[in-house]
Amino acid sequence: MKEKYSLFWFRRDLRLMDNTALHHAIKSGKRVLCLFIFDTEILDQIEQKNDARLSFIHNQLQKINQQLIILGSRLIVKNGAVLSCFQELSQEYSIANIYANKDYEPFAIARDQLISDYLTSQNLGYHEFKDQVIFEKREITKKDGLPYTVYTPFMKKWKESFCSELTNEYDVKLQKDKFAPLPPMEIPSLESIGFTQSQLSIPEYDLSIETLNNYKLLRDFPARNATSKLGIHLRFGTISVRQAVSKALSGNDQFLNELIWREFFMQILANFPHVATSCFKKKYENIKWRNNEAEFEHWCNGQTGYPLVDAGMRELLATGTMHNRVRMVVASFLCKHLLIDWRWGEAWFANHLLDYEQSSNNGNWQWAAGCGCDAAPYFRIFNPYEQARRFDPKQEYIRKWIPEIDTNKYPKAMVEHKFARQRALDTYSKALKEEVEI
The missing domain is CATH 3.40.50.620 (HUPs)
Known part of the structure; x- marks a missing residue:
């Protein structure tokens, strides 16, 4: 037989x-x-x-x-x-x-x-x-069995429900008699499936005690080499989430919170699939986006005249990644300063981020646009100048990616911050007022 x-x-x-x-x-x-x-x-x-x-x-x-x-x-x-x-x-x-x-x-x-x-x-x-996760779709719920839609109570319930047994590794016995014997066969080359080898260097993840212990203190400073670089490895599973959580438990609690954010957005996408293409808060579909294509191109290419925004976008184009703090700034700038639909930015990140994961990308873009599952009001608007002053005070990160920063080759700001902020507030306020009147 x-x-x-x-x-x-x-x-x-x-x-x-x-x-x-x-x-x-x-x-x-x-x-x-x-x-x-x-x-x-x-x-x-x-x-x-x-x-x-x-x-x-x-x-x-x-x-x-x-x-x-x-x-x-x-x-x-x-x-x-x-x-x-x-x-x-x-x-x-x-x-x-x-x-x-x-x-x-x-x-x-x-x-x-x-x-x-x-x-x-x-x-x-x-x-x-x-x-992929410690807890999936309906394993962390409110008392009424409904899914959480705000992160902090989800995080607290996640930690209450967690026990060390959940990170027990699935010990695979790597023995010859466990796998089917097969004759020699070649893995198809990238060229044979229509692609070529990338020259981008993808770093190994760093879950050392030093990185984890310093994570909360240094994670917001883009010039510091202080993040785990774990994203792409979790995305494609070269490390298990159980291993990552086990490491986080021995380090700083802030890093564990970031892993919980990942699971929070995963359960949001699973329980509310409409967020894949629509605002979580449907009333925000009334926002009258400007969607200026020329301005979007300036944002994509790091030519907005806002140094921290441009440094982040150039880092993305050059490396396939972007520092987490800067991701928030560039996303807020696109949605609030330029009034460009968050879905445009989400798609750009999806095409360029090495660690792209639909649930996190979608959740974070909706967070930046103010239309997602977040308790913060829409009038949270990052000031890119203040963010640069606080988190890149010596302009080390900015100068790395914008060598022409002090020359006339660097463009002037494409929109004035105070004006853009007020325009965003007016646009959002009008959209939400119209929704109430309807």
């Missing part, structure tokens, strides 16, 4: 160790096939052919493959529409069950339902597990 296998499907969990679904696939008792799919529905939406995220994924797949080769197996890598790839797999291998970790983004939910329906029609088991 032909041997049947369990199949583990890599998605946003690019590691062998402490991987929930892989753990369960191995515990099934059948030898495991490991799969990754370059989904053409996703690839077709990526504009830059040297996208550093694709290079990061490809490099990580090669590392995983080398680990599997030592174990006498190989990583199966497909390129195409996901459903078609599974149809091929069902012909190529004798598979009993498929194991995967849950993904909570709307696109992924629809994709996984499609695959689940197909596998069920083929009498194949499809098993999903929680792996």
Whole structure:
């Protein structure tokens, strides 16, 4: 009789160790096939052919493959529409069950339902597990069972509900007899799927005691190398959230709060899917955005005449990342100073941020625009000059990204701060008044 296998499907969990679904696939008792799919529905939406995220994924797949080769197996890598790839797999291998970790983004939910329906029609088991988060969709709720819509009470309930057992690692026994033996096969090159190797350097994450202990004190100063650089690694799962939380518990509580912010926005997107395209607070859909395309281009290219804003946007273009404090400033500037729809900025960040994650990107942009799940009023408007004075007093960060800052090559401010602030207040106030009158 032909041997049947369990199949583990890599998605946003690019590691062998402490991987929930892989753990369960191995515990099934059948030898495991490991799969990754370059989904053409996703690839077709990526504009830059040297996208550093694709290079990061490809490099990580090669590392995983080398680990599997030592174990006498190989990583199966497909390129195409996901459903078609599974149809091929069902012909190529004798598979009993498929194991995967849950993904909570709307696109992924629809994709996984499609695959689940197909596998069920083929009498194949499809098993999903929680792996991206400590608490998912409806595990942290108010007393009435409804989801939280404000961060602070969510954070407090998260901490009350947390116990150390939740960070116990899923110990995968990496033994040869646990994985299916496969003949040599090549991982498709980036060029073969329509992309090229990026030259951007992606740093390793830093969860050292020194970084965590200094996080609260130094995290707001963009010239300091004081952040964890964890974003892209959590996004693609080269480290598990359990490992990150375990590290945070031994360091400063502020870093743990940032990880909880991530889960807060994930449950917002899961429980209120309309936020993917609309304001969380629907009355803010009445805002009359100016949406000046020329001004948006100046913002995108770091040519607004506001040094801290421009430094952040240039850092993003050059490195694929931006300091967290500066992200708030540039987002507030776009929405409040220029009155450009937050969705324009959200899309720009989605295309350029290495650590782009839909829930966090969406949640933070709506926070900046004042239309999200936040108790703060809409008239919170960052002053970019004051932010620079407080957090980059020696202009170290600004001068790094704007060498021409003191020359006539640097543009004058495209809008005067006091005028822009009042214009934003008037526009928001009018929109909310119209909503009440309606």
